[in-house]
Amino acid sequence: MRVNGLARRLPSIGTSQIVALLVILAANWIVSPQFFDIRMQDGRLFGSLIDVLNRGAPVALLSIGMVLVIAMRGIDLSVGAVMAICGAIAASLADSHALPVVLAAALGAGLACGLWNGFLVAVLGIQPIVATLILMVAGRGIAQLITEGRIVTFTSPDLAFLGGGSVLGLPTPVVLTLGMLVLTLLIVRGTALCLMIEATGGNPRAAALAGIGTKLITVAVYMWSGLCAALAGIVASADILGADANNAGLWLELDAILAVVIGGTSLFGGRFSIILAVVGALIIQAMNTGILLSGFPPETNLVVKAVVVLTVLLAQSPRLGGYFAGLPFNRPKP
Amino acid sequence: MKFKALLLATALSGTLFSVGAHAAELTVGFSQIGSESGWRAAETTVSKAEAKKRNINFKIADAQQKQENQIKAIRSFIAQGVDAIFLAPVVATGWDSVLKEAKEANIPVVLLDRDIDPSGKELYLTAVTSDSVAEGKVAGEWLVKAAAGKPCNVVELQGTVGASVATNRKKGFEDGIAGASNVKIVRSQTGDFTRAKGKEVMESFIKAEGGGKNICAVYAHNDDMMVGAIQAMKEAGLKPGTDVLTVSIDAVPDIFKAMAAGEANATVELTPNMAGPAFDAVVAYKAKGTVPPKWIQTESKLYTQSDNPMAVYESKKDLGY
Numbered sequence: 001m002r003v004n005g006l007a008r009r010l011p012s013i014g015t016s017q018i019v020a021l022l023v024i025l026a027a028n029w030i031v032s033p034q035f036f037d038i039r040m041q042d043g044r045l046f047g048s049l050i051d052v053l054n055r056g057a058p059v060a061l062l063s064i065g066m067v068l069v070i071a072m073r074g075i076d077l078s079v080g081a082v083m084a085i086c087g088a089i090a091a092s093l094a095d096s097h098a099l100p101v102v103l104a105a106a107l108g109a110g111l112a113c114g115l116w117n118g119f120l121v122a123v124l125g126i127q128p129i130v131a132t133l134i135l136m137v138a139g140r141g142i143a144q145l146i147t148e149g150r151i152v153t154f155t156s157p158d159l160a161f162l163g164g165g166s167v168l169g170l171p172t173p174v175v176l177t178l179g180m181l182v183l184t185l186l187i188v189r190g191t192a193l194c195l196m197i198e199a200t201g202g203n204p205r206a207a208a209l210a211g212i213g214t215k216l217i218t219v220a221v222y223m224w225s226g227l228c229a230a231l232a233g234i235v236a237s238a239d240i241l242g243a244d245a246n247n248a249g250l251w252l253e254l255d256a257i258l259a260v261v262i263g264g265t266s267l268f269g270g271r272f273s274i275i276l277a278v279v280g281a282l283i284i285q286a287m288n289t290g291i292l293l294s295g296f297p298p299e300t301n302l303v304v305k306a307v308v309v310l311t312v313l314l315a316q317s318p319r320l321g322g323y324f325a326g327l328p329f330n331r332p333k334p
Numbered sequence: 335m336k337f338k339a340l341l342l343a344t345a346l347s348g349t350l351f352s353v354g355a356h357a358a359e360l361t362v363g364f365s366q367i368g369s370e371s372g373w374r375a376a377e378t379t380v381s382k383a384e385a386k387k388r389n390i391n392f393k394i395a396d397a398q399q400k401q402e403n404q405i406k407a408i409r410s411f412i413a414q415g416v417d418a419i420f421l422a423p424v425v426a427t428g429w430d431s432v433l434k435e436a437k438e439a440n441i442p443v444v445l446l447d448r449d450i451d452p453s454g455k456e457l458y459l460t461a462v463t464s465d466s467v468a469e470g471k472v473a474g475e476w477l478v479k480a481a482a483g484k485p486c487n488v489v490e491l492q493g494t495v496g497a498s499v500a501t502n503r504k505k506g507f508e509d510g511i512a513g514a515s516n517v518k519i520v521r522s523q524t525g526d527f528t529r530a531k532g533k534e535v536m537e538s539f540i541k542a543e544g545g546g547k548n549i550c551a552v553y554a555h556n557d558d559m560m561v562g563a564i565q566a567m568k569e570a571g572l573k574p575g576t577d578v579l580t581v582s583i584d585a586v587p588d589i590f591k592a593m594a595a596g597e598a599n600a601t602v603e604l605t606p607n608m609a610g611p612a613f614d615a616v617v618a619y620k621a622k623g624t625v626p627p628k629w630i631q632t633e634s635k636l637y638t639q640s641d642n643p644m645a646v647y648e649s650k651k652d653l654g655y
Contacts, residue, residue, distance in 0.1 A: 032542055041571050048541045055534055150372045150655060151529070151558070153588065164569060240529040240562055246370065247528040292538035298495050298524035 017263060017279045020312045024283060025049075028290035035293065044166035048289060050174075056285030057173035058083070058249070060278045061232040062256035063263070064177075064184050065225030067277035070260050072201045072218060073269030074121060074128035076225045079256055081139025082113045083233035083249030088146040090234045091243035094154035102159060103234065110230020111223050113139065118219030136253065143245035153242035163238025173235045177278070180231060184224070184274055197221065201269025255284055262312055283312065360620065361391040362613070363411030364420040364446075368399045372586060373606060375654030377422075377447065381609035388613050401425055405432045412439045418616040420609065421458075422446045433457035442619060446608040449629075459619060460626040462612045464604050466502035467509070469634045470555075472602045473581045474510015474517075476636055477551055480579055480599065481517050486550035489539045490522040491532050491563060493555040500524075503555045503583055520548070525559040532559030536566035546572045551579035557589040557601055564597050575599055575639075585637055587650040593643035603635040606653060 028048070029035040038047035062079045069076045090106040097105075113135060120131035146152075154160075165172045188194045199207040200214045208214045229249075237243045262280035265272040287308050291301050314320055362385065369375045378394060385392030393416070395407035401424050411419050412435055419441055423429060429450050436443050437457055445461035477488065490507070493500030504522075511517040521539050525532035532554060540546040546567065552574070554560040560582035567574040574580055575597040582589060585603035592598035615626040637646060 034541060034544075037541075041569075044569075046570065048538070051534075051537050051541070055537075149369050149375055151588070164565075236530060240533060240565065242529065244529055244558075247526070247530065288534075289538060292523055292535055293542050295521055295542065298492060298522070301495070301524070 013264065014273065014276050014279075016312070016315045017276050017283065020262075020315065021279060021283050021286060024286045024290060024308065028286060028293060031290060031295075032293035040169065043169065044171065045169045048293060050171065052282065052286045052289050053174045054171040055289065056282050057171075057177045058232040058236050059252055059255045059259055059284060060177045060281035061180055061228045061235070062252060063259040063277040063281045064180055064274060065228030066253075066256040067260045067263065067265055067272050067274050068184075068188065068197060068221045069128070069225050070201075070257070070265055070267060071197050071269055071272035072221055073204070073267075074218070074222070075132065075257065075267070076117060076222065076229075077129065077132040077253050078113065078117060078135035078139055079225060079229040079232070080249035080251060080253040081136050081143065082110055082226055082229035083236060083252065084143035084243075084245050085113065085139050085146065086110050086230035086233035087237035087248045088143045088152065088233075088243040088245050090159060091152045091154050091237045092146060094156040094159040099156075099158040102156075106234050107227060107230045110226040110228075110233070112226070113229070114223035114226025115219065117226065118222035121222065122215040122218035140245065143243075143248070147243055147245040149245070151242045151244045155241070159234075159238050160241055161238070163235055163240070173239070176231060176235060180228060181274065181278055188274065193217070198270055198272070201272075256281070258309065259284055262309070262316075264316060284309075359391075360388075360418070360617065361393070361414075361416045362418045362420060362616065363393045363395065363407070363414070363416040364609070365395050365397055365404045365407040365411070365422065367397055367404075367422050367424045369396070370399060372655035373584065373604065376606035376650075377608060379654045380606045381420075384607060384610040384613055388617065390613060397424060399424055401428060405429075408432050408436060408443075412436055412441060415439070416441060417620060418459075419443045420446050420612055422608075423448050423450050427451045430454055430457065442616060444612045444616060446612060455628065460612075460615055460628055460630055462608045462615075462630045462632065464608075464632045464634060466499050466604075467506035468631070469583045469602045469604065470503040470506020470508075471510040472506075472634050472636050473503075473553060473583060473600070474507040474512075476510075476600050476602075476638070477553065477579065477581055478511055478514040478517055480581075481514070481550065483516055484550075486517045486579075487520040487543070487548050488517060488551045488553055489536075489543070489549055490519050491525040491535055491552065491554040491559040492522055493524065493527045493559075495524050497527075500527075500555050507553055517551075519553075525554065525562070527556050527558060529558045529562035532562030533566045534562075535559075536563035537570070540566065540570045540572070546570055546578065549578055551581065554580075554582040557582045557584040557586045560598060560601075561588055561592065564592055568597070573597075585635075585646075585650075586655050587647050587653075588655075590637070590643040590647035590650065593637070593639050594647065596639065598639075600636060600638045603633075603637060605632050605635070608632060 035048045038045055086106040086109050089109050090102050093102045117132050120126045121128050162172050167175045196212045196217055200217055204214050236248050259280035260277045262283055263273055263276035291304055366378055397403035442459040444459050447463055449461050523535045525535045543549050552563050564574045572578055580598045581600040583602045585601045589598055589601045611630050618624040
């Protein structure tokens, strides 16, 4: 019975997330019947579904980096602040420098932030939640120093393209996220890196004894998270044609962690799924967009969000799944 | 050493001659909250300029959003024996004991921009604040006039849920359009006072209201959200400023740029000049003993495209917004 139940659950990895996403999309369609309408507007797809993808891009980008960090039993609270820093750098340089320079500076800053986090965690052995908290708090201050506390605006069409432009009809942020997802999958899943990350997350000492360079991998993973956050920051800045150091990426680290958890990755490290983390990010955004379309009073936003998240997480709970498996209609036929 | 002597001299002159001091020699200490927003930075800049205009010796202490820093600053102003203290309170409660100390030292306190708990009314000279209900009302009344009797569906971008400014600006706007049955709010959501959220919420409003065809006007509780909403409308192929009327509050420089480009219609100013009226009240009080009213309301001025927006932009852009 137990073995049977497990066997039936194994191939269903990801089912609950996909079902949750579909249910939320269906709910959005009920509250707003034009939800699936898509048309072309100035050579760019235009519709609520595209909004979900486009607005979900920053959190999806963050979750790509975050899922790797969490798989290593770490956590990166600094991603929101890193977004603010890199967005501020990109916006301040946009009008005076060429796009490659702007991108190199912003992405470089993200990598440097990741290096700092990785150094604190891997070399100094500080607990990840504390180590990244430092940059979470200080990072926003750094971003405010860069922007001098005001919203720095730019007019460069090159950088604006990364937020408001489109490639083959898809908004650029969506394309960038897809690109980052594919690149990460290739690097992680295409090599033994995936195994090493899972081993380090599962048991760092055993992994080190088995000859895995856990420190190097830890630093590399935090740097990758920083890079993802930098890209998210560039997208966020390009979207509003300016850098708002006070608000860019504010609390998005929590959304990214939530996306990873919804995606079924345990905060205790070990097995992880990058794609499902991105699906988790889309679930969060589909919910946000649905709330905006529904016309509910804004006071209810957070309550609706909490109930939906709770439902999605409960649906994933193995124990609760066990209860359902025990129900008469779910019992395997003798 | 010199500094200490100076401090001592100030303290002495403050305590001994504080009654009937000459206006030209006034020293005023200002406990500013911090610089959490562009408006706050502009308020600090304008306060300095207003003090210079009146030849007042002006000291600013930045509290970095902490009440204990503000209390420390007030105590140090009392020790220095300043002639008056300006306070932009970070929270509404917990000021009683330090304000009593100021009162005992015979130093008048003027509240800037925000009010404090009613229990402390006798502890300060006056409060210079804007009326955020009035701001919303000015915006609403402008829209009623601009709609000119035609049916007009308004979408509203609210500030942060629970913030008193957001509640008041919402109420004021509703008061402003109350008499006009043709103007009604069809959708209202929070944009958290930020550009990014303002843009996101506006995108969803456009989709929910038939691609924006049913939207006649946008009302935003601050200009930043409106700047985001204007981008969303442009990306959706709408023409903000002509197809869709816009009215927002704050009067930050960037909205004037949008007005100059014909993409925004009106904004209501939350003036950064709170210190000017406060200085005038203190000078009159010190010189003639005139007791000002408990509340000095700043003007909620309406700016439209006909007010030469580019010139206003030039005058505001260096204030630190």
